[in-house]
Amino acid sequence: MAANSLRLRAGERPAVSMAETVARAGKFVEAGAALHAIDGQLLARSSAEHFDVIVVGGGQAGLSVGYHLKRLGLRFVILDANDRIGDAWRRRWDSLRLFTPARYCGLDGMRFPAAAGYFPTKDEMADFLQAYAREFDLPVRSGVRVDAVRREGDRYIVEAGQWRLEAPHVVIAAASYQQPKLPAFAADLDPSICQIHSNDYKSPRQLKPGSVLLVGAGNSGAEIAMDAVRTHKVLLSGRHPGEIPFKTNTAFAIHVAGPIIFRIVFHRLLTVDTPPGRKAKPNFVLHGGPLIRVKTRDLDAAGVTRVARVIGICDGQPLLEDGRMLAVENIVWCTGFRHGIDWVKLPVFDESGRPRQYRGVVDGEPGLYLVGLSFLHSPSSTMIHGVGRDARRVVDTIGERVRAKGAV
């Protein structure tokens, strides 16, 4: 058909109006837009950005890795899912104060800006992390959630939405406290009971009037018990994980007992390389270690009732190990977290689901590392004062491997 036969003569109206044309083409327009979007993604994914090292997670672990990477002069980026550096801390419950004094809240190269015995609030800790990233000009990209890490030959491919990044070295610094863990039977609770995980707990205002059962008697359970008991009748269920034998806020604790516990016991004595450390590791990994600030005598004095472990649900109510059923209005699950790194699409996990690694260097992978995992090397691996040592060691390994390839 000749092209000009389609042209309208002056005064002639089209047989199909523009609006109708768009309406008729509707699903083709949508399909076109979808194709365009897929095309855009393919374009973003096919044009990958290249780095020497990609760090996933920009909390204290990722920032510590960044601090040490800076001195190697490698090209690296830190990707973090949160909108702002420090948000992992900001999201925690309103009244949270750190159980470690300021003396143990600094990171390599920067002390926490407060008197040694001051216990920072969660927001002060978050702001400190932001200041740390600024001070050392760390290349953090916020609001970027990584959804896959895989390997092609000797390069790792990191996918985050429509973005694709590549590097021969990837450090996972998002390996603890990522995915709230709940017992399967939580789903059988009577729907009239208000249930939340400690990860979502902010203050007693979220709870219904009446009683609250905290399931899990570790540090989070004990701290939330002291918060909720101001307004509610509180029952704390679970196995007692032990406690450090002194108050944390006395001069003796800050200058004598604290250094012994944090610097010696948690950092040097209990490690994967010592018999006492290997013995203590399951308790730390499964139960989070001993109570630090709130002790059983504090709970008793505040009027918190301690009850046996919850082993299931009966007629919609929590059932205790001693056979009792509890009628409560609220449950806060203080049952811990999974590491939440199932987006690492590599055969690196053991039967228990933990990545196989030694001091952060993942077995069988030429360029994959972890920092911040609970008991990566010692209890201090997941604490502020201990993470720098693991970060430095991982970065040293990266430096050695890069030099061995002759790239630096």
Ligand SMILES: Cc1cc2nc3c(=O)[nH]c(=O)nc-3n(C[C@H](O)[C@H](O)[C@H](O)COP(=O)(O)OP(=O)(O)OC[C@H]3O[C@@H](n4cnc5c(N)ncnc54)[C@H](O)[C@@H]3O)c2cc1C
């Ligand atoms: C309630 C509570 C109180 C604590 N109090 C203390 C204390 O007083 N003293 C102490 O030393 N330690 C304390 N800890 C332990 C530890 O210091 C903190 O949990 C700390 O936040 C751990 O830092 P991190 O960098 O390893 O992980 P996080 O702070 O959890 O940071 C991980 C980051 O990774 C990002 N991320 C996760 N998945 C992805 C993904 N797929 N893609 C991109 N980014 C991702 C997250 O957005 C997050 O910013 C506490 C822990 C808890 C839970």
